[in-house]
Amino acid sequence: MDFLPFTRPCLDEDTIAAVTAVLRSGWLTTGPKAREFEGALSAYVGGRPVRVMNSATAALEIALRIAGIGPGDEVITTPLSWVATANVILAVGATPVFVDVDRESRNIDLNRLEAAITPRTRALLPVDLAGLPVDRDRLYAIARRHDLRVIEDAAQSCGAQWQGRRLGSMGDLVAFSFHANKNMTSGEGGCLVLNDENEARLCEKLRLQGVTRAADGTMDVDVLGGKSNLTDIAAAIGLGQLRQLDGFNARRRYLARQYFVHLDRTLGLELPLPEFEQGNWHMFQPLLPLDRLRITRGAFIESMRAEGIGVGVHYPAMHLFTLYRQRGFAVGDFPVAEDIGQRTITLPLFPAMQDADVLRVCEAVARVLRPVLV
Numbered sequence: 001m002d003f004l005p006f007t008r009p010c011l012d013e014d015t016i017a018a019v020t021a022v023l024r025s026g027w028l029t030t031g032p033k034a035r036e037f038e039g040a041l042s043a044y045v046g047g048r049p050v051r052v053m054n055s056a057t058a059a060l061e062i063a064l065r066i067a068g069i070g071p072g073d074e075v076i077t078t079p080l081s082w083v084a085t086a087n088v089i090l091a092v093g094a095t096p097v098f099v100d101v102d103r104e105s106r107n108i109d110l111n112r113l114e115a116a117i118t119p120r121t122r123a124l125l126p127v128d129l130a131g132l133p134v135d136r137d138r139l140y141a142i143a144r145r146h147d148l149r150v151i152e153d154a155a156q157s158c159g160a161q162w163q164g165r166r167l168g169s170m171g172d173l174v175a176f177s178f179h180a181n182k183n184m185t186s187g188e189g190g191c192l193v194l195n196d197e198n199e200a201r202l203c204e205k206l207r208l209q210g211v212t213r214a215a216d217g218t219m220d221v222d223v224l225g226g227k228s229n230l231t232d233i234a235a236a237i238g239l240g241q242l243r244q245l246d247g248f249n250a251r252r253r254y255l256a257r258q259y260f261v262h263l264d265r266t267l268g269l270e271l272p273l274p275e276f277e278q279g280n281w282h283m284f285q286p287l288l289p290l291d292r293l294r295i296t297r298g299a300f301i302e303s304m305r306a307e308g309i310g311v312g313v314h315y316p317a318m319h320l321f322t323l324y325r326q327r328g329f330a331v332g333d334f335p336v337a338e339d340i341g342q343r344t345i346t347l348p349l350f351p352a353m354q355d356a357d358v359l360r361v362c363e364a365v366a367r368v369l370r371p372v373l374v
């Protein structure tokens, strides 16, 4: 049987043809396709301004700069995410302040968030882990009460909704990722949803060397920008993916439900929140019952690999990485994130999977766990 990876991009022939057309067009870097992609993304989020970048990391860092965040400022975020989430805070010279996650949603615990706010807090940077949305009503109520900006790390939650409204169609600054493992991809890429044209113009400068061009062809630089523009090659992939995004997400929700039906509940796995309306099931992540197992997570992953199945780890709690320990974080600071980070496994989930693939994963999990369960 073929190896089943934990994720795999789904590219249709129309998308591949569109990329070929860009390659033949004579224009490879940011151009008409990138602008078309921005227009399509803007339409998808209800008409708000959108600018594309070569990664969500760039989009998040630019969002922090647009919000005027820098040295001396604190930004509150979750310790349970891809490390880009906190790295961008360090990159602009600000201080990441972590708040532990809620055990059910695995997202930042909104009950504990306000206690972390200080006079230096400038922004909240929440993450929709595995595409399960953070409660936007409570989040923005807190932000308004304390006059804070919100930079939504929606890297994993493209196409997810909150109370019937698409993420990105509301709120403050919202970043999506089009990394190859995300729900829609442009190979590498990302975008930022902005509040108005002024922010959009600043975003354009920050993503490309700070340059503005006047209609008469002259240019000026009045701010230090980086180099994070998206190529038209990538934009052509993204356009093809955006057309399919809602279908992809519907398929993911269906497959996630199949996991709930077929995973053996007597194996002691702790399943994710069974939410099938708002989230986009970017990942399906049970927690291993490590205190009842005679094997480590690493050994479990090795055994699954031997069964022909890829299992990922997303993510270890990031405050325990060396870079963050050097800034004073230690074991025990965020016990819920640490516990989830130690036990989490990402099982295969991507739109091209068949029902039989889910069954195959569930059977392999049972074969591996049953003999080592105490």
Ligand SMILES: *Cc1c(COP(=O)(O)O)cnc(C)c1O
Binding pocket: 054, 055, 056, 057, 058, 081, 082, 084, 085, 127, 153, 155, 156, 177, 178, 179, 189, 190
């Ligand atoms: C993937 C991811 C990012 C970074 O996205 P890139 O496009 O790879 O830069 C940031 N935050 C979260 C939560 C992610 O999953």
